[in-house]
Amino acid sequence: MERDPGTLRLIAAFDEAKFIAISSSFHGRPITAGDFTVKTVRIGASFTHRFFYKEPMCRGEYYDLKFKLVPYPELSSPAALLEESRAFHEPTRFAAFQAVFAGKRPATIWS
Numbered sequence: 001m002e003r004d005p006g007t008l009r010l011i012a013a014f015d016e017a018k019f020i021a022i023s024s025s026f027h028g029r030p031i032t033a034g035d036f037t038v039k040t041v042r043i044g045a046s047f048t049h050r051f052f053y054k055e056p057m058c059r060g061e062y063y064d065l066k067f068k069l070v071p072y073p074e075l076s077s078p079a080a081l082l083e084e085s086r087a088f089h090e091p092t093r094f095a096a097f098q099a100v101f102a103g104k105r106p107a108t109i110w111s
Contacts, residue, residue, distance in 0.1 A: 008065040010057075017057040019050045020065065028069030036065050 010020060025046050030038050036051045051065055099109070 006066060006068065010063045010065055012057040012059050012061055012063070015056070015059045019052045021048055021050050023048045024069075026069055027075045028071050030067040030069055033066045034064060036063075036067070038067065 023046055027047070029040060030049050030051075032038050032051065035054045037054075039050045039052070041048045041050070049067075051067070053063055057063060
């Protein structure tokens with residue numbers, strides 16, 4: 001199947017994935033096509049775009065996310081895009097940590 005080069009093909013790594021988040025310093029709002037909707041949150045000079053599929057995603061299934069970024073008219077013109085990066089995170093359900101202290105043990109370890 002041919003797909004547009006502007007499409008991200010995603011494979012869910014776990015069941016019930018609610019959204020995919022992409023953060024950027026580019027002053028743009030995403031316009032989606034297809035089965036995804038988007039909610040954007042501005043945090044300082046950065047924007048986090050959460051892309052929601054029409055239903056929770058299922059492990060092992062693939063999903064095509066297609067969007068374009070359009071500059072916000074009320075913000076200044078965006079600077080040149082110098083870097084683009086994406087990170088995909090799976091939630092940690094349980095974690096165990098072990099600490100070894102060199103020297104005297106602190107009076108408070110966790111508070």
